[in-house]
Amino acid sequence: MALDAIADQLDRFAEFQYFIEASAVTVSALSGMIAAREKQLDIVGTYFIAFITAFGGGTLRDVLLNRRPLFWVSHQEYPILIFILSILFLYYSQRLTPVKPLARKSFNLIDALGLALFSISGTSYAIADRIPPFIAVLFGVITGVFGGVLRDVTLIEIPVIFRQSTLYATCSFLGGWTYLLFLSFKLSPSFAGAAGFTAVVVLRMLALHYNLKLPVLYSKDVVDPFSRLPKKDL
């Protein structure tokens, strides 16, 4: 019953969920604002990019799973918070002094917590819909990373997580499998969720610390087996 005790302990972790969620939404929105700033957008652009970054992944998950109300519709405070932050960012971001390395590490940690929360919650919503495991893990990844994908595409850049990310989607993917593995051992959902959550956070912080990246194996100077195919017209 040691595990149950741990599970009970971890259930209390749920109390922190709202705090993590709000922090993660703020950090995601901030990454959108920074990207909007690089493109010299006005307040409308800054707000919508922050909005898309923070809510895009969860919205896509809810639309694909047909869940309503959407995450940000039932939490009016999140869109309002981002609205206020966007205005503050527009007026004050350039008066700030550079962020210290400590702040940078906090930023990364909050983002990793958010990625973990969205990945495990996305997977668990899919499991609750009796969706098969591989697809359920993909739903976790979609929830965790598609806000950033939509931000990049809207700003006309190839999504960074498709190119050079430090194992961002990979941590989400492995964390989802950790969660399902523990569930398959008939452990309590809270314990399994905490295990998956921890796996995402630890893997992500390790990947950032050691600057781990997935290999890009394609090279341009080899024979292209598909060079004669009508590449694009499909």
Next chain:
Amino acid sequence: MALDAIADQLDRFAEFQYFIEASAVTVSALSGMIAAREKQLDIVGTYFIAFITAFGGGTLRDVLLNRRPLFWVSHQEYPILIFILSILFLYYSQRLTPVKPLARKSFNLIDALGLALFSISGTSYAIADRIPPFIAVLFGVITGVFGGVLRDVTLIEIPVIFRQSTLYATCSFLGGWTYLLFLSFKLSPSFAGAAGFTAVVVLRMLALHYNLKLPVLYSKDVVDPFSRLPKKDL
């Protein structure tokens, strides 16, 4: 009861709704065709860009609110109209003489009427779904402006309303709040709707006349407080 009388009068305004809607769809589609023309697209591209511009905002609203059938599915005549217009545009647009300033003003007015109609209808659908006010106003903005956003992204351009628009989304946003403000005074929905509608049209025509734009406050030559953050990898 003066207000009720006005409201009754305004109810008859609803008779004009279809006319405004059809005109607004035509003008939106035309703006899509002009953008498609700049990119030298063929008829398939011209039609789909016109389609996305005209129906994109309403479709996104309906998907997010889970309303079916979609606006253009129950009005088969709109997609057919755009199809015919796209073919005519492809063949004849370059034979026309430049549009006179008068035509330009009509074009702007019709577009402002459409923005107003879509903004107020989007907000009212959200209100009917018991969605809280700030989010309801956002739904009005999404309905009014996301057709143009999707057009720009599909044509690989940063959405113009995020950069240099003459208060396009802003008029929609303020009109939505006007509508909700009048509703909160327990005025008839028709009256409140007409007030919001009028606010959008008047603000938009003023913004165009005086070339009002939102400020872009970011400058590149100041210290970037986030320069040490891993900007994109989020």
Next chain:
Amino acid sequence: MALDAIADQLDRFAEFQYFIEASAVTVSALSGMIAAREKQLDIVGTYFIAFITAFGGGTLRDVLLNRRPLFWVSHQEYPILIFILSILFLYYSQRLTPVKPLARKSFNLIDALGLALFSISGTSYAIADRIPPFIAVLFGVITGVFGGVLRDVTLIEIPVIFRQSTLYATCSFLGGWTYLLFLSFKLSPSFAGAAGFTAVVVLRMLALHYNLKLPVLYSKDVVDPFSRLPKKDL
């Protein structure tokens, strides 16, 4: 009753549907991988682009028609298949020798079969929802071609089927109408479906063989009737 006999015969064609579907998904995914390779993406990018290309059109159709579960959620084997293929592609694609013209023709034929299958199935789902004919044919086209549109936009390219395609969307459109025309003659749905299917395949192979393309009629050196309009701000 000759037609009924043909229809009975054609019903057996349904047995081949799964085989065609799996082949078409594979070919679509492969076209996504080739595009991902050109942009030097990593495994995450390669997989998601392959995924979007293979499932994007059907997913958009299902979301717009509000059908669940989604096509790839109930067929877990497809996303897993693409996952394995993406890894193999990443590691081995550059060791392969150039594909022979025969392989190229098979590739084109499988893709045409997939386009036909997705076009007719998309149209038939819409018809089953009592959607009017023009819109139903559009749903077939969306199912057949929007995977490629989403692939291109995510990779920050104007969709190729909007610019220079060899009648890709056009074959889907004409095949959909062939299907509806035969249905309107009160022929069996199987027979009508087979007729539409055949129309798409034959038209597409003819278009590829003769390199048929839609005209791009716009030229830049004529008077632009809309040059004085505020083109983008709509």
